[in-house]
Amino acid sequence: MTSSASFDTLESLQADIAELIVRLPTLKNRQFIQQALTTIVRLADHEIERLDWKILSAALADMERGFQLFYDYRHVRxxxxxxxxxxxxxxxxxxxxxxxxxxxxxxxxxxxxxxxxxxxxxxxxxxxxxxxxxxxxxxxxxxxxxxxxxxxxxxxxxxxxxxxxxxxxxxxxxxxxxxxxxxxxxxxxxxxxxxxxxxxxxxxxxxxxxxxxxxxxxxxxxxxxxxxxxxxxxxxxxxxxxxxxxxxxxxxxxxxxYQVYHSSRYVSEKLVIRLKTDISDALLEQLNADFSDIIIQGRIEKSQALPQEAQDETVGLPRLILYFNQRDLGRLYQMIATINRMGTPSPEDAAHPERK
Structure with missing residues (x-):
């Protein structure tokens, strides 16, 4: 590449970055975009090997292709x-x-x-x-x-x-x-x-x-x-x-x-288990009795979406909330199996386990 071409590319990059910085406050995921940019800037100030930059650049290119491909298929299991x-x-x-x-x-x-x-x-x-x-x-x-x-x-x-x-x-x-x-x-x-x-x-x-x-x-x-x-x-x-x-x-x-269980996430210290359909009070009591060993405080409770989940696409799903010890994952899988075995999925959910 000629020096002129390199300069043109650098000018274009400068313009793109400047535009991104201007738009950053309006972007949905601005916090994480800013963190990523900050990391790149910090690395540029350190003495790291050329190979390190090659690894970083190629890994980001790999991830860019992956994120772009799967975005349109995010609702299919x-x-x-x-x-x-x-x-x-x-x-x-x-x-x-x-x-x-x-x-x-x-x-x-x-x-x-x-x-x-x-x-x-x-x-x-x-x-x-x-x-x-x-x-x-x-x-x-x-x-x-x-x-x-x-x-x-x-x-x-x-x-x-x-x-x-x-x-x-x-x-x-x-x-x-x-x-x-x-x-x-x-x-x-x-x-x-x-x-x-x-x-x-x-x-x-x-x-x-x-x-x-x-x-x-x-x-x-x-x-x-x-x-x-x-x-x-x-x-x-x-x-x-x-x-x-x-x-x-x-x-x-x-x-x-995926009969009754849908997905899960953490909100602060709480494990939020999203369900396709609500479970009975009797099953909730059974879960509290059978799996108290994996709860570090309180009980397993029913809940609607928490305020932190307001933008979540699953906001309408019923939930179970618990303070899971984050150690006994085998027991958590056993609890999910119990929910799926003892819960009652709707005919629509039972017919389409692939839907997210």
């Missing part, structure tokens, strides 16, 4: 499918992933995968191009986009694994894990870790094998023997996930999770 890129179409694991993706797409969910071959390809083949997102990674091997998503506007190529994984989890309302290698194990344990620490979800995690397979069953036995029995994880942590080799069980684990 999505299932992320993880699994090996090396599993051939003639293997039963591939067929199971294909049938699972087809089933959840028919239920109204969209499907996200890493965009490559193997289990990822099976996910797109089953769901169909119109119901698929591909979040590919730039690698020198294995990871060409599969023909069922190649060329689709819902295919993104990420530079970094961490930004790719951010969107595969941030945008998902359920995670299905099929057999795979180191990458799949990494994804499985990160899902467990983030769920266990409250950094992701609550969402259903389903570990799916071919009929009669023991990949996840032997994995689950290892978790119980080496982690649970040795006190390295909570005895309730296996409640975070479902292990199955049955298609109907896998689909039911996802749809049942």
């Amino acid at each position: 999505k299932v992320t499918i993880f699994g090996s890129a090396r599993i051939a179409p003639d293997r039963p694991e591939y067929q199971m992933a294909l049938e699972f993706a087809r089933a959840v797409a028919q239920l109204g969910f969209m499907v996200m995968t890493g965009g490559g071959g193997g289990i990822m390809q099976a996910g797109h083949e089953g769901a169909g191009r119109e119901n698929s997102f591909g979040l590919n990674i730039q690698l020198p091997f294995e990871q060409q986009a599969n023909p069922f998503i190649e060329g689709d506007p819902k295919l993104i190529n990420f530079k970094y694994f961490f930004t790719r994984k951010l969107f595969l989890l941030k945008e998902s309302d359920a995670v299905a894990l099929f057999p795979g290698g180191f990458g799949t194990q990494d994804e499985a344990f990160e899902c467990m870790t983030l769920s266990q620490t409250g950094k992701f979800g609550p969402v259903p995690l389903v570990l799916i094998d071919r009929p009669g397979g023991d990949y996840w069953r032997s994995w689950s036995e290892y978790i119980d023997k080496q982690l649970v029995q040795n006190g390295l994880v909570s005895p309730d942590d296996p409640s975070l996930y479902t292990v199955t080799d049955n298609l109907d069980v896998a689909c039911d684990a996802i749809t049942r999770f």
